[in-house]
Amino acid sequence: MKAKTLVIYVKYHFECCSCGKKYYNQKFMYLCSECEQTNTNDSPPKGVLKTLYEYKKLSSDFLLFEKNNYLDLLPIENKASFPKLKIGQTPLYQYNEFNHEKLKFSLYLKDDSQNPTFSFKDRAYSFVSAYAKENNIKTIVTASTGNAGSSLAGICASQNQKAIIYVPKSAPKAKLIQIKMYGAELRTVDGTYDKAFDLSIEASNKNGWFNRNTAYNPFTIEGKKVVSFEIFSQLDYKIPDNIFVPVGDGVIISGVFKGFYYYYSRHTISKMPNIIAVQSENSRNIIANINKSTFVSEKSCTIADSISVDIPRNFYLCKNYIKKYQTDFLTVSDKYIIEASFFK
Numbered sequence: 001m002k003a004k005t006l007v008i009y010v011k012y013h014f015e016c017c018s019c020g021k022k023y024y025n026q027k028f029m030y031l032c033s034e035c036e037q038t039n040t041n042d043s044p045p046k047g048v049l050k051t052l053y054e055y056k057k058l059s060s061d062f063l064l065f066e067k068n069n070y071l072d073l074l075p076i077e078n079k080a081s082f083p084k085l086k087i088g089q090t091p092l093y094q095y096n097e098f099n100h101e102k103l104k105f106s107l108y109l110k111d112d113s114q115n116p117t118f119s120f121k122d123r124a125y126s127f128v129s130a131y132a133k134e135n136n137i138k139t140i141v142t143a144s145t146g147n148a149g150s151s152l153a154g155i156c157a158s159q160n161q162k163a164i165i166y167v168p169k170s171a172p173k174a175k176l177i178q179i180k181m182y183g184a185e186l187r188t189v190d191g192t193y194d195k196a197f198d199l200s201i202e203a204s205n206k207n208g209w210f211n212r213n214t215a216y217n218p219f220t221i222e223g224k225k226v227v228s229f230e231i232f233s234q235l236d237y238k239i240p241d242n243i244f245v246p247v248g249d250g251v252i253i254s255g256v257f258k259g260f261y262y263y264y265s266r267h268t269i270s271k272m273p274n275i276i277a278v279q280s281e282n283s284r285n286i287i288a289n290i291n292k293s294t295f296v297s298e299k300s301c302t303i304a305d306s307i308s309v310d311i312p313r314n315f316y317l318c319k320n321y322i323k324k325y326q327t328d329f330l331t332v333s334d335k336y337i338i339e340a341s342f343f344k
């Protein structure tokens with residue numbers, strides 16, 4: 001019998017951020033299958049995939065904004081696949097003074113703690129969950145130091161999906177309680193976040209679960225890029241000069257770059273904003289390695305547990321963006337992080 005070739009049309013394709021290999025007609029994959037072979041446990045993974053769309057076929061940007069509908073720019077087919085929770089569309093607050101002094105520039109805060117599980121992560125997981133729903137996958141697994149797990153647990157609870165969360169023993173108790181209360185299955189790992197990461201991949205390969213580990217699943221970046229579309233429309237279609245982004249694994253910041261690059265590539269904006277990577281002095285594995293030829297990990301230990309990362313999972317893509325657009329980066333002390341938490 002003659003074999004039939006089935007060609008599925010998908011509106012996006014994948015491109016490896018390390019070797020540049022393109023993958024067409026592939027509905028989903030995790031890392032570039034070639035680069036993945038050479039990855040080791042003690043350095044950031046190569047082969048993180050970028051999701052690229054047929055932008056030329058799109059209607060005008062402003063039409064997309066008016067409808068507040070970015071589905072053409074996302075790997076999701078149907079709006080109804082998203083959770084019913086209110087995710088994204090968070091407020092952008094303007095401040096004219098800081099520490100009782102009048103500012104000479106405009107300062108805005110994008111408050112993503114107003115997402116349903118209180119973090120930016122909900123943006124990514126609502127996507128992963130919607131994709132799983134469209135593809136009949138009932139169980140989603142992730143490794144987490146806290147926020148990612150509580151976010152996935154909350155989103156899955158609202159979508160009738162099962163969440164399994166691998167956490168290192170050291171994860172903050174409050175986050176573990178939040179995960180449990182959303183009804184997710186918690187698997188505590190005797191070891192670091194990196195060990196939890198590997199175990200979760202093993203388990204998802206073995207059981208056919210969907211794995212949403214940050215950077216490993218390319219759609220986490222897709223969910224995060226939407227924040228740039230929101231900021232741009234909230235600023236009446238002006239680009240900010242500087243955007244400060246807290247950086248751990250480097251996925252949020254890559255999403256912000258990707259979102260603005262979309263406008264830049266379509267000539268809607270004439271330059272990229274200066275998207276500034278901010279890390280803690282005590283966890284600076286992206287910044288410390290940007291200009292090094294071989295990656296060297298420093299042990300991280302910061303009060304800001306969500307950005308405490310020894311091996312940044314999205315190091316290469318994040319570094320590519322920072323280098324390409326020559327944007328700034330800076331570290332801040334833990335003392336300053338604590339003081340800033342009391343900002344009024």
Ligand SMILES: *Cc1c(COP(=O)(O)O)cnc(C)c1O
Nearest residue numbers: 147246247248249250251252306
């Ligand atoms: C996860 C997280 C970050 C860092 O995001 P990365 O994609 O890992 O760089 C920053 N802030 C908060 C509150 C987070 O939960």
